Amino acid sequence: MADQQDLPVPALSLQGIDKFFGTFQALANVTLSLFPGEVHCLLGENGAGKSTLCNVIFGVHQPDSGIMFRAGEAYKPSKPHDALTAGIAMVHQHFSLVDNASVLDNLLLGQSRGWIDYGQQQRRIENTLQGLGLSLDLQAKISALSVGERQRVEIVKCLLRDPSVLILDEPTAVLLPAEISALLTVCKRVADLGCAVVLVTHKLAEIQRIASRATVLQSGRVVMESAQPAQEIDSLVRAMIERPGQVNMPALTPVASIPQARRYALSDEVLQLNGLTVRDALGVTRLDNCTMVVNRGEIVAIAGVEGNGQSELGAVLAGMMPVSDGQVYVAGQEVTGASPQQITRAGVGIVPEDRHAVGCITDMSLTENLLLNHMNHYSRYGFLQRRKMRDQAQALVARFDIRAASIDVPFGGLSGGNQQKAVLARELTLESLVLLVAAQPTRGLDVGAVAAVYRHIQEARDRGVGVLLISSELDEVLAVADRVVVFYRGKIMGTSLCGQHDRRAIGAWMAGQAA
Amino acid sequence: MNNLLIKLTPAQWCTNSHIRTLLVMGGATMIAVLVAIVMIISFGVPVSEALEAFADGAWGSPYAIGASINRSLVFALVGIGFVLANRARLTNVGGEGQIAIGGIAATAMSLYGGCENLPYGLAYIVPMLCAALAGGVWGAIPGWLKARLGTNEVISTLLLSFIAIWLLYWCVQSVDLLRQPMTSGGTLPESLTIPETTQLPLLWPDSGLGIHLGLAITLVLGVVVAAVISRTRFGFSLRAVGYNPQAAKRAGVAITWTMVAALAIAGALGGLGGAIMLQGDQYSLKAGFSSGYGFDGLVVGLLARNSITGVFVAALLFGFMRSGGINMEMVAQIPAALVLVVQAIVILILAGSALWLSRKGEKV
Numbered sequence: 098m099a100d101q102q103d104l105p106v107p108a109l110s111l112q113g114i115d116k117f118f119g120t121f122q123a124l125a126n127v128t129l130s131l132f133p134g135e136v137h138c139l140l141g142e143n144g145a146g147k148s149t150l151c152n153v154i155f156g157v158h159q160p161d162s163g164i165m166f167r168a169g170e171a172y173k174p175s176k177p178h179d180a181l182t183a184g185i186a187m188v189h190q191h192f193s194l195v196d197n198a199s200v201l202d203n204l205l206l207g208q209s210r211g212w213i214d215y216g217q218q219q220r221r222i223e224n225t226l227q228g229l230g231l232s233l234d235l236q237a238k239i240s241a242l243s244v245g246e247r248q249r250v251e252i253v254k255c256l257l258r259d260p261s262v263l264i265l266d267e268p269t270a271v272l273l274p275a276e277i278s279a280l281l282t283v284c285k286r287v288a289d290l291g292c293a294v295v296l297v298t299h300k301l302a303e304i305q306r307i308a309s310r311a312t313v314l315q316s317g318r319v320v321m322e323s324a325q326p327a328q329e330i331d332s333l334v335r336a337m338i339e340r341p342g343q344v345n346m347p348a349l350t351p352v353a354s355i356p357q358a359r360r361y362a363l364s365d366e367v368l369q370l371n372g373l374t375v376r377d378a379l380g381v382t383r384l385d386n387c388t389m390v391v392n393r394g395e396i397v398a399i400a401g402v403e404g405n406g407q408s409e410l411g412a413v414l415a416g417m418m419p420v421s422d423g424q425v426y427v428a429g430q431e432v433t434g435a436s437p438q439q440i441t442r443a444g445v446g447i448v449p450e451d452r453h454a455v456g457c458i459t460d461m462s463l464t465e466n467l468l469l470n471h472m473n474h475y476s477r478y479g480f481l482q483r484r485k486m487r488d489q490a491q492a493l494v495a496r497f498d499i500r501a502a503s504i505d506v507p508f509g510g511l512s513g514g515n516q517q518k519a520v521l522a523r524e525l526t527l528e529s530l531v532l533l534v535a536a537q538p539t540r541g542l543d544v545g546a547v548a549a550v551y552r553h554i555q556e557a558r559d560r561g562v563g564v565l566l567i568s569s570e571l572d573e574v575l576a577v578a579d580r581v582v583v584f585y586r587g588k589i590m591g592t593s594l595c596g597q598h599d600r601r602a603i604g605a606w607m608a609g610q611a612a
Numbered sequence: 613m614n615n616l617l618i619k620l621t622p623a624q625w626c627t628n629s630h631i632r633t634l635l636v637m638g639g640a641t642m643i644a645v646l647v648a649i650v651m652i653i654s655f656g657v658p659v660s661e662a663l664e665a666f667a668d669g670a671w672g673s674p675y676a677i678g679a680s681i682n683r684s685l686v687f688a689l690v691g692i693g694f695v696l697a698n699r700a701r702l703t704n705v706g707g708e709g710q711i712a713i714g715g716i717a718a719t720a721m722s723l724y725g726g727c728e729n730l731p732y733g734l735a736y737i738v739p740m741l742c743a744a745l746a747g748g749v750w751g752a753i754p755g756w757l758k759a760r761l762g763t764n765e766v767i768s769t770l771l772l773s774f775i776a777i778w779l780l781y782w783c784v785q786s787v788d789l790l791r792q793p794m795t796s797g798g799t800l801p802e803s804l805t806i807p808e809t810t811q812l813p814l815l816w817p818d819s820g821l822g823i824h825l826g827l828a829i830t831l832v833l834g835v836v837v838a839a840v841i842s843r844t845r846f847g848f849s850l851r852a853v854g855y856n857p858q859a860a861k862r863a864g865v866a867i868t869w870t871m872v873a874a875l876a877i878a879g880a881l882g883g884l885g886g887a888i889m890l891q892g893d894q895y896s897l898k899a900g901f902s903s904g905y906g907f908d909g910l911v912v913g914l915l916a917r918n919s920i921t922g923v924f925v926a927a928l929l930f931g932f933m934r935s936g937g938i939n940m941e942m943v944a945q946i947p948a949a950l951v952l953v954v955q956a957i958v959i960l961i962l963a964g965s966a967l968w969l970s971r972k973g974e975k976v
Contacts, residue, residue, distance in 0.1 A: 415862060438864035447862065455862050460855040465848070470863035476845040483843075 106169055108133045108261045108293040109154065109185065114163035116149055116317075123149040124160070125317045131262055131293040136284055138304045138326060139297045140337055141314035142403055142569055147297045148190075150314065151264050154295075155187040156180040168261070186255035187264040192247050194239045201235040204254050225256055229286050244379055245276030252283065263287060264295040269303060272381075281307045299337070299402050301330050301608045313337055334402070334604045365393035367532045367563035368414075372423035375409050375587075383409040385587040386423070391532065391563040396554065398566040398578035402607050406587035407567045408450055411536035414565070415447045416440040417455065428531045441470050443531075446524030448517075450536035450567070456520045459509030463501050464490035466508045467523050474528075497522040498549065514546025521553050525562075533557055536567040551577050571603070585609045634925075637915070640961035641929070644954040651953065655946055662944045669939020670932040676939075678822035682893055684931025685826045686711065689885035690909020691916055691923035692830075692837050693751075693878030698918060699841055700871060701854035702758070704878040706751065706769030707885075708906025709776030713750045714743035714886025716776075716783050719790055719803050719897040722810035722890075735809040736825075740887040747883015748876040750776060755875035759868035765875065773906065781899050790897055803897040812892045826888035833881065838920040850874055882906060908934075911955070915962055930955065 107130040116124040124146050131137055141147050152158045154165070156174030165172045167183050174180045180187070194203050204222055205213060219235060226233060233249060242250070248268060255263055265284070269277045285307050288294045298304065304311055304326050311326035312319055313336040321336035323329045368391035375384040384406045391397045399407050412418035414425070416437035424433045427443045435443070449455040457466045467490045468475055475486045490504045497518045501511055508516065517538060524533060535554060539547040555577065558564050568574050574581055581593040583606035590606035593599060605611075652662045671677050690707035697704045721727050721739035728735060754768035783790040783803075790803040812824040841847040852860035853870045861867050889905070890897060908930055916922030937951030 417858075417862060436864075437862045438866075441864055449862065454856075455858050458852055458856040458859050461851065469852070469859070472845055472848060472863075476848075479844045479846060481843055481845055481848060 105132055107131055107166070108168060109172070110166045111154070112164050112166075114150070114153060114160045114165070116146075116153060116158060117161050123317050124153065127163070127314075127317070127319055129312055129319065131295060133261065133291045133293055134288050135309040136288045136294045136296055136307050138308040138311040139295055139314065140299055140304070140311055140333060142299065142337060145314040145337075146317040147314055148266060149317070151187060151266050151295070151297060154180070154262070155185060155264060181258060181260075184259070184261040185264070186258055186260040186262070188248070188251045188255055188266065188268060190266045190268075192251055194247060194250060196238070196240040198239060199235065200233055200237055200239065200242075200250055203239055203250055204235075204257060206254075208254075208257060222253070222257065225253065228290070229253075229256070229283055231283060243276075245272050245279070248272070248276075248280065249283070252280075252287075256287065260292060262293045262295065264297070266297045268296070269298060269300060277303070299404060301334065301402065304333065305330060330608045330610075331601070331604050334608050335600075337402070366390045366426075367393055367428050368565060369426040370423065371426070373410075373413070373420065373425060374422035375406075375413055375418065376421045377409070383587050384413070387584075387587070387589055388423075389582055389589060389592075391565050393531070393563050394558055394561045395579040396558050396564040396566055396577055397580045397582060398568060398574040399584055400568065400571055400574050400581050400603065400607065401584035401590075403569050405584045407536070407569070407584055409587070410584075411447075411450050411534060411567050414440070414445065414534045415449060415455070437470075441527065442529075444527060444529035446527050446530050446533040446562075448520055448524055448533070448535040448538050450540075452513075452516060452520060457508050457516060459507065461508060462505045463494070463499070463508055463511065463519060464504045467493050467504075467519055469523060471523075471527065493519075493522040493526065497553065512546075514542045514549070517542060517546065517550060518553075521550060525553060525557050530557070530562055532563045532565065534565045534567070537569065538566070539568070539570060539573060547573070571600075575600075575603075583607055636962060636965050637925070637929075637958075640958045640965070643961060644957035647957055648950055648954045651950060652946060657944050657946055662940055662946055665940045665943035665946075666936035668936075668943070670936030672939075674820040675822055676935060678820075679893075680932040680935040681821075681823055681827060681928070682931075683934050684927040685830045685892070686885040686889055686905045687909045687912045687930045688830050688834065688923055688927035689881045689888070690906055691912035691927055692834055692920060693881035694910055694913025695916060695918055695920060695923060696837055696841060696850070696881075697874045697878040698913065699847065699850040699854055700874045702755070702871060702874050702878075703766050704751065704754075704769050704875060704882075704913075705766050705910060706754065706773045706776075706879065706906070707882045707909045708902050708904070709769075709773030710747040710750050710879045710882025711886035711889065711902040711906045711909075712773075712776040712780040714747045714883030715890045715897055715901050716780055716790070716886075717746035717883065718743040718887035718890045719783075719806065722806035723790070723804055728807040728809055730809075733813075735807075736812055736891055739810055739891060740829075740884060743887030743890075744880040744884040747886065748880035750883065751879015752872050752876035755872035756868070758875075759871040769875070777902065780897070780901055784897055784899050784901075792896075801899060805896045806891065810891060811895060812888065824888075824892040826892045829884070829888065833884075834920050834924060837877075837881075841920075846870075846873070882909070885909070908955070911959055915959070917966070 110130040112128050114124050114127040115122065127150060139147050139150065149158060153160050156177045156179050159175060172183055174183065195206065201219060201222070205218055222235065231249060231253065233253065239247060239250065268280055272280060281303060284294050284296060308326040311323045311333060313321040313333055315337065321333065323333060326333060370387050370389050373384055373387040374382065376382050399410060401407055409418060413420055416435055416439070420434050424431055426432065427445055430443055432440055432443050453459060458469070464486055468486055475482050487504065493499070494501065494504055499515050499518045499522065501515060511519065521538070533554065538550050542550065551573070554564055554566065566574065566578060575598050579595045581598065581603065583590045583603055585606060586609065590609070590611065591602065593603055649659055652659050669676055670680055694704050718739040721742045725739065727738045730738060750772060753772060754765045757763040757768050758765045784801050785791060787794055791801055792799060792804045812826055815823050815825060815827060849860070849865045849870045852863065852865050853867055857867055886902065894901070912923055912926040912930055915926040933951050933955065937948040940946050940950070941948040
């Protein structure tokens with residue numbers, strides 16, 4: 098507290114902010130100060146509360162308790178307009194630009210009333226641009242711009258309001274490396290002009306480059322604050338991914354402590370990635386020349402800070418994203434660019450990262466969801482065999498301990514844990530299962546459900562199924578995986594073997610440093 | 613249905629969805645009829661005279677009943693197709709054009725396709741099949757556009773309808789196409805009457821009802837489609853694609869094929885409806901052949917709220933109202949458009965009550 102007197106008055110300070118969505122606490126007692134001239138990085142995994150915090154500051158959500166001060170005065174925004182009036186601007190992850198209008202029109206949108214003096218406005222904008230060392234073609238249509246340029250328009254739009262606080266919500270997620278570099282330069286310059294810049298990110302290289310301070314959120318709480326983030330990358334990573342209360346997950350420890358006897362020769366490869374490269378629709382390289390194998394009867398985990406290519410790997414293996422280069426083999430059979438159906442037929446079970454979007458159909462019944470991708474076994478001459486479906490569903494519900502009022506209830510009414518157990522049940526009972534790809538299989542589940550999920554995954558492994566586990570829960574990964582492969586920016590940084598896991602090395606790989 | 617009414621207490625009536633649908637439908641019709649009576653009075657026509665004309669036309673004689681039922685067949689066929697496509701969350705607005713295309717195909721086959729002398733009823737079956745095929749192609753196009761390019765099927769089916777309607781107009785205007793040979797200046801722009809062998813046979817020729825084979829075909833197709841929807845793997849795929857295309861794709865459902873098939877079947881039913889209209893009662897193709905039946909069929913499908921039984925009920929309602937309205941115009945000089953007003957009121961009340969009930973977290 099003492100050294101705070103040396104600091105200038107915060108541009109914005111938050112004290113004891115709580116925010117609930119229903120019974121879910123998104124923010125818990127968050128206290129945070131933003132000072133003029135600093136680039137403040139806000140870190141945390143998905144769901145840690147970063148976006149909620151930004152939205153509270155920007156007036157989209159109102160806190161349930163706690164107070165905010167702007168330049169020493171109480172600040173209680175009830176809508177984003179209040180925030181803008183108070184000099185707080187935000188660039189959202191999804192742009193809000195009018196595609197068919199020019200850059201100039203977009204910049205003036207909502208900032209001018211009545212008569213527009215285009216000449217004068219243009220001069221004002223050009224001055225701002227010059228001050229930032231930016232260039233923008235004001236007459237170009239938004240639809241003709243690249244993603245990086247569009248983002249620049251969004252930022253300039255905010256800066257024209259001359260804000261004292263600028264919030265950027267994961268601005269680098271969509272950018273190419275060169276554009277990221279340019280964006281960081283702009284952030285620095287905006288901060289130098291006396292603005293407090295809040296940068297939401299989970300990319301550590303960016304923090305290293307420009308953060309003057311950093312705050313780590315986990316489950317809505319501030320778990321670490323750092324005044325020299327560049328020197329404390331390792332601890333920041335640990336604060337982001339470690340769950341102090343859950344290191345010894347009782348349900349996992351006994352299983353993990355049993356030494357893993359290798360029952361299958363290493364040559365029993367069920368998955369082989371050969372120089373796999375994936376570029377997304379915007380041309381950004383998401384997976385960069387990945388080569389790895391998964392053998393029969395082992396769990397290989399993909400670890401890494403989120404957004405480093407794990408989602409894309411899961412999507413490619415599910416047949417939901419095209420491969421740009423390289424090959425994928427399942428049990429010796431090439432499945433590069435195969436359809437979801439072919440992949441299922443090759444014996445790959447998929448537990449997708451986004452359960453609701455890809456893993457299940459919430460409006461259909463539990464039975465139908467349990468059999469979704471093996472309907473060919475439950476129809477004869479095109480007619481569904483309802484009795485056979487019911488019997489199988491009942492068997493799966495019993496075997497996987499899925500709690501539901503009946504097998505005919507809509508899937509959407511089940512709890513998250515039971516939904517995930519049902520998805521697992523479906524994928525693990527594929528006829529010729531050789532490989533299970535489970536992406537974030539425990540996200541959003543309670544401890545009991547987490548244990549159940551891993552018990553089933555381990556059982557599958559013991560049956561000789563190869564498991565590729567994509568997870569950002571490092572503790573879980575270390576407890577169940579036979580090997581851990583760390584991804585950073587779509588590249589494999591290193592591999593750690595069971596029994597020899599070195600948290601420090603893994604942490605370094607996750608931060609993009611070769612150990 | 614009567615059994616159900618007796619078995620349930622009044623409180624249960626309101627919670628049983630079938631009965632509630634019927635109650636809402638009945639209530640809506642009654643309100644609409646009251647409005648119609650007010651309008652009849654304002655025309656200066658005695659209400660009793662108008663209603664008598666309406667009743668005469670709708671169900672006053674065996675012939676009237678038969679005509680009303682025949683009329684409702686097209687509504688039912690388009691409605692059945694609508695319900696099927698709607699399972700995949702596809703909205704087929706193109707019934708009107710699919711009827712027109714079916715009518716063109718059936719006329720062409722009946723007159724010039726050499727069907728006249730085919731044995732075993734093939735003389736009338738082949739034109740119907742061709743009409744269904746043509747309507748199916750007309751429906752498949754929007755399905756393909758939707759699956760591949762994301763084109764909204766509401767717009768593409770509607771636009772294709774306009775193309776089909778003008779195509780029909782062209783067919784009956786040009787002697788090189790389907791117009792009857794010009795023997796005098798007074799030759800009407802319509803096709804020749806189709807040969808008797810290609811006309812649909814009556815189900816009960818001696819009854820005076822005039823109900824033709826189309827009724828049997830429609831009933832059978834209704835049962836078949838109901839079974840397809842609820843009991844087949846294709847019906848399962850339709851629902852999966854409708855609810856969550858991403859998850860359906862992951863589960864191995866061929867999205868493109870399912871969408872194309874759904875709209876093609878809806879189109880085929882519309883095309884068949886056109887053939888039944890032509891071969892069942894009109895016997896010659898004229899401009900304005902489809903006369904809004906496709907759009908009425910769409911409304912029938914909407915009102916039925918995904919139930920094939922509902923389609924039949926609504927189709928009959930519309931069939932009788934249309935017949936009664938036409939007679940009212942001829943006998944009591946009240947514009948037949950009054951029936952359209954009544955229909956519109958029914959639709960608005962039903963749609964409104966559906967919205968109201970869904971706001972309460974329920975479904976009609």
